[in-house]
Amino acid sequence: MKRVLIVTGWCLAIASVWVSTAAVAADRFAQRFALELDSGAAYYSVTLPAAVYAASQCSDLGDVRVFNGAGEPVPYSLDTPREPSRTPATLRPVRWFPMPPAAPGGTGAPLGVTIAADGSLRATSAPPSRAQDDADLIDIAREARAGSRVEALVVHVRDDNYQGRVNVESSDDLRNWQPAGEAQLxxxxxxxxxxxxxxIELNGMRARYLRLRWLDGAPYIESIEAQVQAASADHAQRAGTQxxxxxxIVARTGPKTGEYFFETGGPYPIDRLRLNLPQPNTVAPAVVYSRAGLETAWREVSSATLFRLHNGTVEQSNPSLEMAPDTDRQWRVVVDTRNGGLGSGALTVAAGWRPATxxxxxxxxxxFTLAVGSAAAVSSAVSRADLLMGASSxxxxxxxGEVLPDEQDADAQSPGKDPDAMRRYMLWAALLLxxxxxxxxxxxxxxxAxxxxxAPSGSAPVEVPDGGGGTGGVGGTDGLAGDVPSGSGAANVTVKDTGAADADGQSTGKN
Known part of the structure; x- marks a missing residue:
């Protein structure tokens, strides 16, 4: 039992040394970045770039720290953009007026259209024929007066098949026009x-008039609706976040037909995915899944019909998939292969997110430096309100700034310094003992043994001493064989561990 306890003690000692050294290694930060400050202010903020997310080992950026010049951590807050709570957007029908080719270059209202006292447009003549129609004028003055934002236009096309590009311009007076985006219908x-x-996405525009200029021929329009959203401070703040x-990102094919896998490489809060199909003229339904790691199950996050269609000089692809922010690293796309799937080639992915501040x-x-990438670190961020404490600063x-060399690496490169030497010495000493x-x-x-x-074959069992004794006596194993009588029928001899021997080398115990 004593031997077992000794071995167990040494094993525990080795294990404790190993765990302690592993904890020291885990407490290191993978990367450090310089923080560039311009003035002597009390508070500073920085938007975290992709490099910080890539180095982080926590899904919530809990391993981010800020240190001063003395190596002391300083208080900080970490704010992630949130989807603002808002009322659902509503669709409202709007007036539109076909414009002849000469109208965009003129001033004031186009031919056949007048401006009422409230700014709304009225038609005074029949619209031009489709052959002469290459632009449409949209009246959204009512929405602008109400203080609402126009998130998008929904154009209902009468044609059974149409594919074309459109440029969008905005104006408040029908004279000065500014670019407002482009789209493909x-x-x-x-x-x-x-x-x-x-x-046609407009991203919360407040102009009074819009002009759609068709680059690949104007379609037959059944109706046009404006997706209107009441303005809010939260939405404006979110729209300002880049x-x-x-x-x-190149997705690899999976073991099953129609499966594609890719990894984001960091805990990015993904809320947009662009899936770029390898071949034109492809249409395929798909479902997107994600998971945090191999030990977790896949969960569905989005589904859509993916397409990439080519018509002459016009190529159109499915819009980005929108989802709630998702920090999972592993992603899976399952494509319906009943109509050929995606064909040959690689599926490429673009992942979008709104960075934290x-x-x-x-x-x-x-x-000051920003450190990130420690498996042992736990978030120490406080709320922004608690950090500012109502200060007027x-x-x-x-x-x-640039990535700084790791302190451990810098010490290792210095002559005569080895930051891991002590740990190695402790491990070797424990192993040798x-x-x-x-x-x-x-x-x-x-x-x-x-x-x-x-020992003679007929002798009774002999208890071997476990402790120390004098040389030449039965206290030691070397003198025991000479003291035990030989031959059959010998008396049983039990040698006790007394820890001492007499002067003649005989044990003081009784035979």
Whole structure:
């Protein structure tokens, strides 16, 4: 039992040393970035770029820290953009007026259209024929007066098949026009169903008039509706947050036909996915799944009909898939292969997200650094309200600079310095002590086996001393064989461990 306890103790000692060294290694940060500050303000904020997400090992950026020049952590808050709560958008029919080719270059209202006192448009003559129609004038003055934002236009095309590009311009007086974006409209009959893309995104525009200029021929328009959303401060703040994209992600084919897998490479809060099909003239329904790791199950996050259609100089693809922010790293796309799937070639993906903003207190001396990438770190961020504490100080924008060399690497590169030497010495010392202990136990077991092999066949069992004793006596195993009578019928001899021997080398125990 004593030997077992000794071996167990050494194993526990080795394990504790190993765990402690692993914890030290896990507490290191994978990357450090310089923080560039312009003025002597109390608070600074920085928008976290993709490099910070790529280095983080936590889904909530809990391993992000800010250090001052003395290496002390400073208080900080981490704010992620949230989808604002708002009332559902409504669709309202709007007036539109076909415009002849000469009208866009003129001033004031186009021919056949007048402006009422409230700014709305009225038709005074029949619209031009389709052959002469290359633009349409949209009246959204009522929505502008109500203070609402126009999120998109929905153009219902009468044609069974149409594919074309359109440029959008905006104006408040029908004289000065500004570019407002472009879009591609699509309506195609496919296997008894209709595939359509009839939205023109406007991103909350407040202009009074819009002009649609058709680049590939004007379609027959059944009706036009405006998707109107009441303005809110939260929505304006979210619209001001720039969307970041990680492009060029190549999906690999899975073991089953129609399966594609890809990884984002970091805990990005993905809320947009662009799936770029490898071949033109492809239409295929698909379902998108995600999971955090191999130990978790796949969960469905989005589904859509993917398409890429080519018509002369016009090529049109499915819009980006929208979803709630998702920090999972592993993604799976399952495509319906009943009509050929995606064909040959690689599926490429672009992932978009809205980055978080880090605000910190400039406590202590510069330079300040941002560290990220520690498996052992737990988030220490506080809320922005608790960080500012109602202070009137203005939060100044900071910039994330270059990647700094790791402190451990810098020490390792210095002459005569090895940051891991002490840990290695401790491990080797523990291993050598454990091996020595095991060797001593093995030697004692071998000696005991040899003694039992030399004992007479008819003798009774002999209790071998476990403790120390004098040389030449039965306290040691070397003198025990000479003290035990030989031959059959010998008396039983029990040698007790007294820890001492007499002067003649005989044990003081009783026979």
């Amino acid at each position: 699509l309506k195609v009959s496919y296997n008894g169903s209709t595939l359509s893309q009839d939205r 969307q970041e994209w990680r492009v060029g 880090l605000t910190f207190v400039a406590r202590g001396a510069a330079p 203005v939060v100044v924008a900071a910039r994330l 454990a091996v020595g202990s095991l060797g001593a136990i093995a030697w004692r077991l071998v000696r005991r 040899q003694f039992q092999a030399q």
